Amino acid sequence: MTLSRVQDGRVRVRAPGKINVFFAVGDVQPDGYHDVASVYQAVGLFEDVWATIGEGYTVEVTGTVDVSGVPLDDRNLAVRAARSVARAVGWEGGIHLEIHKGVPVAGGMGGGSADAAATLVAVNALLGGNLSAAELHVLGAELGADVPFALLGGTAVGTGRGDELAPALVRGRFEWVLVTRTDGLSTPAVYGELDRLRAAPDIRPPIAVPTVAPGVLAALRAGDALALAGAIANDLHPAACSLLPALNEVIDRGLTAGALAGFVSGSGPTIAFLAAPGGADALARTLRSAGFSALAAHGPVAGARVLA
Incomplete structure (x- = not known):
């Protein structure tokens, strides 16, 4: 893919945490996994990610929540998301990420997945990659089952491993x-x-x-x-x-x-x-x-x- 334009400066993207309003789990399958049927709702606790051109793939993390356990290497889902977009668009340079976390860490609210979703959008915009929402969804699903929902937001029904999404109608808040x-x-x-x-x-x-x-x-x-x-x-x-x-x-x-x-x-x-x-x-x-x-x-x- 040809890059249309690499941005100067930083691109900032915000993504939400989530709760599972409903969660049904099928019996364990031969591969050890379970099919699920979930209703996700994105809630107003947010992760902010800034992406800039850098040397190699680096990340720094701050937050209003405890971030002491967040990895700063390729174990970090956001770093893997940055590499994923770079491969998809043919970028051979590096990316630096700054993450400010507002979703509790290791709380089951999808904070790491929100970081990854925000990074997918931010790096795509930064590099002018022009990846579509559907293409970002595919990259997100490869990173984790909750990443596609963090891209979508709102309220949605998730089936399969949870990444097959259908938006749900909601009135009010x-x-x-x-x-x-x-x-x-x-x-x-x-x-x-x-x-x-x-x-x-x-x-x-x-x-x-x-x-x-x-x-x-x-x-x-x-x-x-x-x-x-x-x-x-x-x-x-x-x-x-x-x-x-x-x-x-x-x-x-x-x-x-x-x-x-x-x-x-x-x-x-x-x-x-x-x-x-x-x-x-x-x-x-x-x-x-x-x-x-x-x-x-x-x-x-x-x-x-x-x-x-």
Whole structure:
């Protein structure tokens, strides 16, 4: 591909974190993976990425959250995203990335995926590569299942490994409080615990192809927070709480404080609380006063986009 124009200066792109409003998990497949049916919602906690021409591929990371565990080499998904775009457009130079993180690290909210999505857009713009949204989606899916959603934003149904996306209609906005923890959960461990729990003798039929409950999509279309609270579900919730029982205390505190629903988002350990309209800030204050790390946010918000 011929580069149309390499930009001077920096390109800045912002991408959102996400929660899983609904998450159904199929039975483990022969390859060890699980098909899922998820409803993602992008929420107003953001990652900002600045891309410039550099010597080699380098990254520096700051943030309003703890970034001490973020790798600064090719283990960083954003660095891999920069290399991916450069290969696709034929760029043989280097890229320097500056990342400012506002999504909690290792919290199951897709912060690393948002970094990667923002980098795909930023480097494509920086190099004048003219890769289409569909081409960036393909590159994102190669990096991780959550990257395509960080590109898309809004609310979407994800199937397969979670990267086959269909936008979902949403009316209005929903208010959330996210409680994060420093004692993380390994996603493979949570899936393994789900398999263990499901292996116990029961009469549950096999789950070949998971699906999204119609009530979730109906509540989102109606903008009805109370109806959504009754439809929210996450198959990984019992497994996460089995591995980290302290999550149950967090959920009980939030529900007592007035949350409409409380649940593990994805594989955790972040707990998402659906607040009544106008109630997120008060709920977050109550939980912070109880000693929890709580952030108020709303959704849906836009996916990765270039900022002036």
